[in-house]
Amino acid sequence: MPAAYEGALQDLVDQFGELPGIGPKSAQRLAFHILSADAESVERLVEALRAVKSRVHFCVTCGNVAEEEQCAICRDPRRDRRVICVVEEPKDVVAIERTREYRGLYHVLGGAIDPINGVGPDDLRIRELFARVGDGSVEEVILATDPDVVGEATAAYLTRMLRTMDVPVSRLASGLPVGSDLEYADEVTLGRAFEGRRRIDEES
């Protein structure tokens, strides 16, 4: 679709069109929504955008999103510091928190090992995970990467590497449909998967 509106409006259509999952028609609809929205609500959106860029970053300990140096979970004294649950993304933390089954800490990798898309172990927060496990206070590592190809490969890689560190490693199991996305699992399924986790460092 060629540029069609006058300057500023077409500019906004283009900007919206660059966001993930927003096609040309959606971008146009959003731009017209902004045009007719009251100035206050647009200013709220602007402020929210800027606040995220200026205030939100990643927890120095676990890699989850945080507004302070550490995220709310790492700062919470009631969490069980002996267990670390390894996930791919911050939104997986949210999905697991919603089950209310898990009281330990997290470690957010920032993705999964995916050689086809050029993501190797060094591109993820794997070294930081080993550093945390290496200090001796961790009694279990739960691998909760997505049950898809790259998530399983990442779990297999981490299992192999953690075997040298003498810490029990488990993997979320029963209930999660294979090939799906952890983030979309319902609370009950995800809770069952926690209960039914099995050790995988003792196999083979």
Place this chain on the structure above:
Amino acid sequence: MPAAYEGALQDLVDQFGELPGIGPKSAQRLAFHILSADAESVERLVEALRAVKSRVHFCVTCGNVAEEEQCAICRDPRRDRRVICVVEEPKDVVAIERTREYRGLYHVLGGAIDPINGVGPDDLRIRELFARVGDGSVEEVILATDPDVVGEATAAYLTRMLRTMDVPVSRLASGLPVGSDLEYADEVTLGRAFEGRRRIDEES
């Protein structure tokens, strides 16, 4: 889905979720995109949002979007001022411009008469249309409201009202599938509809 992230990020998820056509999962994906996007591109989006609010308004003559008092089409001396094409929304102007078949002016109503949703003739720029037609320089009014229920009803209403003003009134016809949305018609179909328009003020 309950609030789940820390302050600013959840705030942005909520703000995105209020936009039309953006569900909770899309809002979350967009917020994470903003979080990891470079600050410059977010600032470009912010500036585009603000520019639309501060610079874009509606043409005093035709109701199309404009950055000056009049829109680019009304200001263009090459346009044929004897013909007015009446559409519902500014995006319909863009769709018709894309056909390159039409060289007259437009009149953007700002919607269609839709009593179920509480939109009556006084909520649209209908009085302004009559004022333009009433000055005597207009030789044809082309009704290009959407070929759906409310668009047809609006066209019927305008035909009835314009009959007193002694100006030929035509309606886009052949080619547009009934029940669809003008904005999505392809250029050829829309061009044919222009060619095949028929007078409707002489019927009944």
